Amino acid sequence: MSQFKTYWDEERETLAPEKRNQIILNRIQEQLHYVYNTLPFYKRIYDEHHFKPEDVKTLEDFTTKVPIITKKMLVEDQQKNPIYGSYAGDFKEEEIARIQGSSGTSGTPTFYQVSQEDWKRAADVHAMAQWCAGIRPDDVVQISFPFSLFFGGWGVIQGAERLGATVFPLGPVESEKQLELMNQIGSTVFSATPSYCMHLINKAKELGFNLKENTIKRLLVGGEAGGSLKGPKNLIANGWNASVHDCASASEMYPFQTNVECEAQQGVHVFNDEVYAEIVEKEDANSPVSMGEKGAIVYTHLWRKSQPMIRFWPGDESYMSEQRCSCGRTYPMLPEGVLGRLDDMIVVRGANIYPSAIENIVRKFSWSGPEYQVIVNKKGVMDEIKVIIEQNHLSIQEKLDPIGMKTEAEYHFKKQLGIRVQIDIHPQGTLPETIFKAKRVVDRRKEIIATK
Amino acid sequence: MSQFKTYWDEERETLAPEKRNQIILNRIQEQLHYVYNTLPFYKRIYDEHHFKPEDVKTLEDFTTKVPIITKKMLVEDQQKNPIYGSYAGDFKEEEIARIQGSSGTSGTPTFYQVSQEDWKRAADVHAMAQWCAGIRPDDVVQISFPFSLFFGGWGVIQGAERLGATVFPLGPVESEKQLELMNQIGSTVFSATPSYCMHLINKAKELGFNLKENTIKRLLVGGEAGGSLKGPKNLIANGWNASVHDCASASEMYPFQTNVECEAQQGVHVFNDEVYAEIVEKEDANSPVSMGEKGAIVYTHLWRKSQPMIRFWPGDESYMSEQRCSCGRTYPMLPEGVLGRLDDMIVVRGANIYPSAIENIVRKFSWSGPEYQVIVNKKGVMDEIKVIIEQNHLSIQEKLDPIGMKTEAEYHFKKQLGIRVQIDIHPQGTLPETIFKAKRVVDRRKEIIATK
Numbered sequence: 057m058s059q060f061k062t063y064w065d066e067e068r069e070t071l072a073p074e075k076r077n078q079i080i081l082n083r084i085q086e087q088l089h090y091v092y093n094t095l096p097f098y099k100r101i102y103d104e105h106h107f108k109p110e111d112v113k114t115l116e117d118f119t120t121k122v123p124i125i126t127k128k129m130l131v132e133d134q135q136k137n138p139i140y141g142s143y144a145g146d147f148k149e150e151e152i153a154r155i156q157g158s159s160g161t162s163g164t165p166t167f168y169q170v171s172q173e174d175w176k177r178a179a180d181v182h183a184m185a186q187w188c189a190g191i192r193p194d195d196v197v198q199i200s201f202p203f204s205l206f207f208g209g210w211g212v213i214q215g216a217e218r219l220g221a222t223v224f225p226l227g228p229v230e231s232e233k234q235l236e237l238m239n240q241i242g243s244t245v246f247s248a249t250p251s252y253c254m255h256l257i258n259k260a261k262e263l264g265f266n267l268k269e270n271t272i273k274r275l276l277v278g279g280e281a282g283g284s285l286k287g288p289k290n291l292i293a294n295g296w297n298a299s300v301h302d303c304a305s306a307s308e309m310y311p312f313q314t315n316v317e318c319e320a321q322q323g324v325h326v327f328n329d330e331v332y333a334e335i336v337e338k339e340d341a342n343s344p345v346s347m348g349e350k351g352a353i354v355y356t357h358l359w360r361k362s363q364p365m366i367r368f369w370p371g372d373e374s375y376m377s378e379q380r381c382s383c384g385r386t387y388p389m390l391p392e393g394v395l396g397r398l399d400d401m402i403v404v405r406g407a408n409i410y411p412s413a414i415e416n417i418v419r420k421f422s423w424s425g426p427e428y429q430v431i432v433n434k435k436g437v438m439d440e441i442k443v444i445i446e447q448n449h450l451s452i453q454e455k456l457d458p459i460g461m462k463t464e465a466e467y468h469f470k471k472q473l474g475i476r477v478q479i480d481i482h483p484q485g486t487l488p489e490t491i492f493k494a495k496r497v498v499d500r501r502k503e504i505i506a507t508k
Numbered sequence: 509m510s511q512f513k514t515y516w517d518e519e520r521e522t523l524a525p526e527k528r529n530q531i532i533l534n535r536i537q538e539q540l541h542y543v544y545n546t547l548p549f550y551k552r553i554y555d556e557h558h559f560k561p562e563d564v565k566t567l568e569d570f571t572t573k574v575p576i577i578t579k580k581m582l583v584e585d586q587q588k589n590p591i592y593g594s595y596a597g598d599f600k601e602e603e604i605a606r607i608q609g610s611s612g613t614s615g616t617p618t619f620y621q622v623s624q625e626d627w628k629r630a631a632d633v634h635a636m637a638q639w640c641a642g643i644r645p646d647d648v649v650q651i652s653f654p655f656s657l658f659f660g661g662w663g664v665i666q667g668a669e670r671l672g673a674t675v676f677p678l679g680p681v682e683s684e685k686q687l688e689l690m691n692q693i694g695s696t697v698f699s700a701t702p703s704y705c706m707h708l709i710n711k712a713k714e715l716g717f718n719l720k721e722n723t724i725k726r727l728l729v730g731g732e733a734g735g736s737l738k739g740p741k742n743l744i745a746n747g748w749n750a751s752v753h754d755c756a757s758a759s760e761m762y763p764f765q766t767n768v769e770c771e772a773q774q775g776v777h778v779f780n781d782e783v784y785a786e787i788v789e790k791e792d793a794n795s796p797v798s799m800g801e802k803g804a805i806v807y808t809h810l811w812r813k814s815q816p817m818i819r820f821w822p823g824d825e826s827y828m829s830e831q832r833c834s835c836g837r838t839y840p841m842l843p844e845g846v847l848g849r850l851d852d853m854i855v856v857r858g859a860n861i862y863p864s865a866i867e868n869i870v871r872k873f874s875w876s877g878p879e880y881q882v883i884v885n886k887k888g889v890m891d892e893i894k895v896i897i898e899q900n901h902l903s904i905q906e907k908l909d910p911i912g913m914k915t916e917a918e919y920h921f922k923k924q925l926g927i928r929v930q931i932d933i934h935p936q937g938t939l940p941e942t943i944f945k946a947k948r949v950v951d952r953r954k955e956i957i958a959t960k
């Protein structure tokens with residue numbers, strides 16, 4: 057019997073969904089009035105759509121009537137209304153706690169401003185999320201995310217501090233140091249991207265660390281999709297001998313740990329009374345999809361007043377379930393978390409293929425190594441897809457037959473994706489190693505268009 | 509009239525020194541009993557010295573009777589008693605807030621463990637320090653120190669968060685980005701090493717940023733000595749058109765901002781009711797020196813229970829004054845902060861020369877650039893000292909006579925240091941740029957010995 061309580065906030069987390077939905081609706085109505093009356097960005101968009109806050113009388117109204125906002129709209133608005141955009145809110149300097157930013161590697165950086173009140177609330181929400189993932193005051197949380205301009209490690213640290221765990225803010229250091237200090241300190245929780253957790257499994261083998269006997273009990277993963285996909289998740293859990301807890305939404309949605317998997321491991325809980333999440337049709341953000349059906353996820357800040365996001369479209373695909381989790385929390389769930397980014401979708405000969413689907417297949421094979429790459433090309437008018445899979449060290453030692461592997465892989469790809477995929481098998485170490493976020497799809501068709 | 513209060517903790521900061529000394533003595537006595545009875549490291553050292561806690565009845569007893577501890581002793585003890593040493597204290601995991609470490613570049617890394625109680629107290633002390641330096645809730649604090657294994661930026665962030673300022677945790681990024689975002693965000697406080705502040709003055713000129721018209725009002729400097737030395741300090745203050753506040757003790761002494769310069773700018777206040785500081789003879793740590801006399805500084809944690817340092821010898825030189833500051837704070841002062849590290853002292857032909865003394869001279873010249881280097885060599889049996897000074901861009905444009913500069917420099921070195929120094933003048937950009945902590949002395953005599 058643990059010395060610690062079961063829930064961070066029992067009343068909130070186990071509330072009857074109907075009661076919670078009433079709270080959510082009230083918050084939505086308040087937020088809609090706030091953004092429409094105070095933030096020129098929303099006023100402009102809502103007026104363009106002839107939408108008025110009072111049009112929302114039910115949760116269904118919210119989904120069907122309120123226009124979405126996208127990252128592109130935020131960037132444009134910040135350019136026209138520097139530095140925080142006309143959706144920032146009119147805060148005095150002393151009311152602001154934090155300024156963070158995005159990298160701007162793919163264009164203009166965006167800036168985030170969090171008020172003191174929103175920042176304090178975020179600490180509590182992050183603590184609730186990490187508590188849900190099983191983190192307790194006697195844990196030592198090793199954080200491999202950077203502490204920098206990007207929100208990266210800040211939410212993790214806020215939550216771990218708030219719940220009273222020991223924070224070990226190592227940040228992104230060489231993998232050897234990451235593993236060595238993990239052992240020395242006896243860290244019990246590791247916070248990283250799923251691809252970095254995968255990478256460390258192999259790095260540990262290479263360096264002679266027995267990861268199965270490490271002190272880590274839980275992996276708190278985020279920063280990219282995949283932490284809830286069965287294939288990679290099982291591989292990571294087995295390699296680390298630890299439970300994997302997928303946890304995150306998007307930087308814009310800070311507090312960003314409002315999706316989190318609990319100890320019962322039946323899917324990702326959605327703290328929808330903090331950040332309301334909807335699943336809608338990919339082509340029409342005002343059309344809800346049925347429970348269990350795949351679609352685009354849309355998020356709404358129910359409490360944040362500084363740069364609140366109302367129906368923000370992160371471009372992620374997911375599906376939702378109302379099945380109850382045995383942990384007792386009454387939140388809806390994302391059974392496989394976020395499946396991947398919609399704009400990562402590859403259309404090959406008319407078939408929609410997600411990199412996550414490919415990863416799920418690659419991770420099934422006993423002989424596959426940590427890295428793989430997807431190359432999409434054109435041969436004449438025909439799209440061609442090739443998957444390079446690394447063969448792991450063990451299968452090389454055991455002299456497994458490469459033709460057998462190739463055949464196995466081709467069979468599974470055809471079966472799962474419905475199309476023929478060319479398989480290349482390379483020895484482990486051929487492809488570049490993933491340290492932070494994996495970039496696994498190379499679409500050469502775009503290069504061909506670009507050079508025309 | 510400012511909307512904010514004058515002191516963070518008026519009663520504490522303006523207390524009559526005699527009353528404060530009584531509190532200090534009580535704390536010292538409590539800490540001595542605590543470390544002797546609880547921490548094997550201290551028990552062993554004190555027994556070896558036949559010292560008992562009850563021997564301390566006055567502050568003078570403390571200085572004359574209690575043995576010092578050094579970094580070397582801490583490293584050895586951590587090696588024998590991994591991982592936190594036998595001076596760590598018997599804390600349960602849930603009582604620990606933080607684990608930090610040193611880089612270990614010059615040997616074995618050391619690990620720091622801070623209890624929840626000590627960590628909370630540190631936030632308040634760091635806030636008191638930053639408030640003393642004039643930072644208020646309406647400031648935007650841009651931090652260039654890293655957030656990593658090292659204590660670096662963590663104390664700065666703790667204090668700024670606690671007092672309610674806006675934290676902009678940019679960390680160590682390229683200088684251009686540092687300057688660009690400073691302008692965009694409108695940061696009002698910049699936290700960096702003095703040498704990095706110096707570096708940015710020249711980088712700004714190069715990049716066409718008018719640093720004199722920047723939004724920064726205060727520079728909170730630390731991480732190396734020199735923030736209170738008249739020469740470099742004036743140069744930095746003029747270059748930035750901002751006030752320079754020297755602020756820091758040592759990593760071991762976390763909360764490390766217990767030495768800090770206030771807005772009245774009459775010297776560095778020593779919060780000696782938090783970390784007690786003594787100035788003692790360099791050759792005998794149990795011999796106090798008189799007020800105003802130079803010596804080695806020795807620090808004692810009066811409140812910290814996790815890894816408390818009792819008479820820790822950081823190897824820094826300083827002197828103290830009891831003169832009252834016009835700000836009303838009644839703490840003693842270090843009129844020029846920490847002068848430099850004792851082990852950086854160069855003995856040339858029998859003369860003791862500190863790098864800080866050389867810097868003070870170099871910064872006097874109107875024509876000198878940001879970087880300089882000191883090279884110590886042996887010619888036969890004679891020590892030779894050469895100072896390479898960079899000539900700044902302006903003096904090159906104005907075609908100043910290099911022979912005049914050389915003569916001027918030689919004259920001042922002879923006058924200030926009492927020895928003849930060879931001067932080489934190079935154009936700006938010849939020496940490597942200082943980004944974080946400056947390394948300015950190259951002692952070739954050591955290389956000669958090492959290769960023998």
